[in-house]
Amino acid sequence: MAGRAPPGQAGAVPHRAVRVVGPVLLADSPTPELQTLSRAQYDLVEYALAGAGFALLAYTLYSWTSRGEVGVRYRPAVLAGLCIGAVATVSYLLLFLRWSSGYDLTDVGYVPDDQARLALSPRYVDWSVTVPLLTAELLAVCALAGARVRALRASAMTAAFLMILTGHLGAQIVDGGRDTTALVGWGLVSCVFYAYLYVALIGAVRSSMPAMGREAAVSLRNATIVLLAGFGVYPLVYAIPVFVDVTASWLTTIQLAYSAADVVAKVGFGVLVHKVAKLRTAEDVVEGVDTHPEAVWVGNVEHSRAVLPPVRSGEERATPPVVGAGDPRRTGEHR
Template identity: 70%
Template sequence: MDPTDPPVPELQTMPLGLYDVVQFAILGAGFALLAYFLYSLTSRDEVSARYRPSSYAALCLAAVATVAYLLLYLDWDSGFRLEDGVYVPNEEARTTEGTRYIDWSITVPLLTVELLAVCSVTGAAARRLRSSTMAAAFLMIVTGYLGAQVLDQGRDRLALVVWGLISTAFFAYLYVALIGAVRRSLPTMGPEAAVSLRNATIVLLSSFGVYPLVYAVPVFADVTPAWFTAMQVGYSAADVVAKIGFGVLVHKVAKLRTAEDVVAGVDTHPEPVWSSNAHKSDGVLPEVGRIAPALLDRLGTSRGPELLRRPDAAPSAAGRRREDT
């Protein structure tokens, strides 16, 4: 390496304050993602089976992102040593950006799955759209990684531009495909769910826009410690918005659509659906002839045969009083 060349972005000598800011951003985002993982784990049954793939995608991406931020913190903590009042990087600091790209290569495709799972595209069209958007999301990350990390360690401006433009092509396809799916879905749902889906899409695509802006910084300027701090904080904040803010809105869409299906009589859900402290639908059990054995076990094996003989799924309150007497 020519000593006159600027250092790669991750190998900046960091003043104490800037080092602490980055550490705070990484830890804050990591704890937020851990909380979101627990939220996704405990709330996945709040939506019907039709929309539950969105909850599973959220759970998977929250788990991956939480582990990635743990590794990122370890990379950051072990990648610098304190000398004469500044933090001097070693080669382990180089892995901080690589860890982010590994995270994104898995979680960004899962974000597209999460969004499409609450849209109204179905059948073969849904499978094609899901496959193409996941592939585009993955290739968007990989091509960006080549320019930002692989070729000349991210210091080749021409490589940054070329691979950045290739990544942008996949980025543009994602915008077109996801917006198209959302626009086709909005007329098929109630106004409240439609507003939440629109807001979730805006949050996701807006947060996506942060990454290419940060990626482009080394194209126009040498990355200083202050710039590198801004990059790390920007990436961490965008991860929180794209994964948590978007995920909470999508979960709300899934709950509202579950309630709409229950009220319309096209689906059932064993528990009442509430959203923002507002009651949206009552709990409705499946028809008796289609009750799953697991549900019968939960209702009680002693009442199972009786429920199968009766035309209604559960006795009324008056019927229970008569039986008790």
């Protein structure tokens, strides 16, 4: 039976020392993916992957259907969020399929096969695209303009990509993640870009908050906290193989932590950024800086009425729909 020593030799070959998986022999290694899991551990990770994937799919659909609620000036933030949700949804579909095909159920639990080493790799491909887009999404609702925001966006997206790339080298590429020296070295390089992102994004947000209304500023601050707190989970999980012996429990913890952090950093952050974009759209309409064809609502509060662009010479404006007597916009209930 796979993973179990012959009778009478149980003490000669420890279970963690050598595992026979079909025709493949896997030597003991700190690589997290190559761990035999209990049924409960396997099912828990499967649940987390499916749940995170569905949450990201729902966020993608929400971003698509609500993109018109935001003015053109802040629509790049919504489009960035839409791309993030779509890429992450596909990534979690791949993760789920890799997880399903990477482990075989035996009498000792779920034993990794030769595909198990790929159980974490789709995450780094996902992050290489989505983490730079997350920085662009945040900067799109900040009160920065011109060459300053273009330079900051370029440097932040580059730093975000290099942060993921260097982490990937240490965790997956160099000796398959088995070299502790490479894991620590590339991890420290990744942390340099990580620190730069914190400084750059916090600086951009702090300089933007005085230029917007109080509610938008508070929402922008909260979005930044959610994003940076989510980012903080990744280096902690990355460092697990450096400080502890990687076991099945740690593999389960890694998958659960990454899934939760992805939902927080992409869905939670994205919803807050969408709120900031709507509030700033309403501010622009009220101040006469911009127009918007629909009233801007946040929750059940109307922040601005619909304002259509001026009618050009020779054009006719469509008659707006009549507001019913029971509509709160007529009664002023939400004003």
